[in-house]
Every structure is written in C-alpha cells, then in structure tokens.
Amino acid sequence: MSYQVLARKWRPQRFDDVIGQRGVTQTLRNAIATRRIAQSFVFSGPRGVGKTTTARILARGLSCLNGPTADPCGECEPCVEIAQGRDMDVIEIDAATNTGIDQVREVIIDGLGIRPARNRYKIFIIDEVHRLSKPAFDALLKSVEEPPAHVVFMMATTEIDKVPATIQSRSQVFELKLIGVKQIADQLRTICAAENIQIEEAAVTLVARAGDGSMRDAQSALDQVIAFAGT
Incomplete structure (x- = not known):
C-alpha cells in the first residue's frame, strides 16, 4: 500500500476532530440540530486551518442516511463517498483552475435544476472561490440569491476581501482562525x-x-x- 501523508490520513472526519475552530463547528452543529440550515456558506481563513475540511464534514452531516446530523456516521454510502471525493451529489470545484464563466455555467448553473441522485441536497463545494473571474461571480450570484431548495453552496477562501460583498451578504460567513x-x-x-x-x-x-x-x-x-x- 502506498504511503498516505499525515495531513490526509489525519484529516478530520467529524466536527469534534476539527482543532481550534470550536466557535465555527459549534455554530454549525446548532444549525443542523435546529434545522436552520443556510443554502450558502463561506469559510474564510488562512491556509491549512480546516476550511474545506469543515465544508466536507458539513456536507456529510447533511447527506448522512442518519441525518441531517451533526455527527455523521461515517459508514453509510454518502458518508464514505463524500470522504473519498466521489459522491455524485457533492461536487467539488477548484476555482483556481476553473475561473471562467463557462466553467461556472457548465459545472454549476446548468445542473442546478437537476435534483440530487440520492442525497437530500446537491452540494457545491467551491475551493479558492476568490479566484473566480468577475463574470463568473456575476453568473454565480443569481444562483446564490435564489437557489433551488435542494441546493447548498459551500465556498472556501483565503482572501475574503476578494469575494464580492453581494456573495457574502447572501451567505453565512465563518472566519476560521490560526491554530495555537x-x-x-x-x-x-x-x-x-x-x-x-x-x-x-x-x-x-x-x-x-x-x-x-x-x-x-x-x-x-x-x-x-x-x-x-x-x-
């Protein structure tokens, strides 16, 4: 078996495993418990502090067969497939390499009306979202403003100042801190x-x-x- 680097092997799989971000994880726990789940989230902070990881855990919590739950089982098909990056209803996009409006339309906008194949939600995790071009952000804005009921956006960024205020104001924005x-x-x-x-x-x-x-x-x-x- 090939060696798995520690950062990947020890990537948190539950909110309780996320180090140094208790305020963020507890708020998300409460939101799931009370079923007050937003349809757009922005996770901001320095690199390597858990932004995309937190988004993936949230995606598992919303998709787990025992959920929605703040404590995904880690064993059902959605939990396993999301952890492995192969769940068809959780689409991860690297905005650093998909910056243009054509990619946003093809990967996100054109598929919004299609209901999830299996899970409760169709979830779009957009990493390094600040790298999107202005036309791409403009196209994304309409979807964030009025998403179908089955769609949830989760965006991660190291440069929140480059994410348009129009996107931020329509999202729940969480700031993750440097870890002690x-x-x-x-x-x-x-x-x-x-x-x-x-x-x-x-x-x-x-x-x-x-x-x-x-x-x-x-x-x-x-x-x-x-x-x-x-x-």
Whole structure:
C-alpha cells in the first residue's frame, strides 16, 4: 500500500476532530440540530486551518442516511463517498483552475435544476472561490440569491476581501482562525503516539511552531522530520 501523508490520513472526519475552530463547528452543529440550515456558506481563513475540511464534514452531516446530523456516521454510502471525493451529489470545484464563466455555467448553473441522485441536497463545494473571474461571480450570484431548495453552496477562501460583498451578504460567513501552538503540538503528540513514532518533546514544539498556525503545514513538517530521521 502506498504511503498516505499525515495531513490526509489525519484529516478530520467529524466536527469534534476539527482543532481550534470550536466557535465555527459549534455554530454549525446548532444549525443542523435546529434545522436552520443556510443554502450558502463561506469559510474564510488562512491556509491549512480546516476550511474545506469543515465544508466536507458539513456536507456529510447533511447527506448522512442518519441525518441531517451533526455527527455523521461515517459508514453509510454518502458518508464514505463524500470522504473519498466521489459522491455524485457533492461536487467539488477548484476555482483556481476553473475561473471562467463557462466553467461556472457548465459545472454549476446548468445542473442546478437537476435534483440530487440520492442525497437530500446537491452540494457545491467551491475551493479558492476568490479566484473566480468577475463574470463568473456575476453568473454565480443569481444562483446564490435564489437557489433551488435542494441546493447548498459551500465556498472556501483565503482572501475574503476578494469575494464580492453581494456573495457574502447572501451567505453565512465563518472566519476560521490560526491554530495555537499548544493545540497543534497536542495533535502532533496524538499522531505520533498512534503512528508509533518516537519524538522528543522539544522537537514536537519546534514542528508545531513551524506550522505557523496551520495544522496542515505542521503535519507536513512532521512528515519531513520523520523522513529525515528515517523512522
């Protein structure tokens, strides 16, 4: 079996697993519990703090056969397929490579009227949404303003100032923060213990600091340390 990098292997699968963003995850939990689910979300923040991961967990919660639930089972077909990136009703778009109006129309707008094949919702997760062109944003706006009842938009961005105010005002905007060194270090210890990796405490702290507030960057740095040490 090929090696799976730590950032992917340890990607959170539940809201409780998301480190350092309790305000965001608790609000989403409450929204699901009370069935007050918006149809457009924007997750903003630095790289590697859990924006797209949070969107995927929310998508699983809305699609789980036991749901909608804030605690997706992780075992039903929607949960498994969303985690693997192959659920036909959860469409992930990288706006960095699909910036134009033609791509937005083809991937999103033209399919809005088609009901989900299996799940409750058709969910569009748009990563790096700030990279869309102005014509693409203009085309997307109408869909965000008046989406069909079965459609939910989830957008992630590291540059919220480049997302038009018209999109933000029609969405629930969540700001994810940089993660503290202690929280990152605690998670790195958990990973090392589970992976049977021996590492000195001083090294854990150095790696956590190297992450500069990003859990993903810290996990990538830990991968490099492990490779260097030949563990």
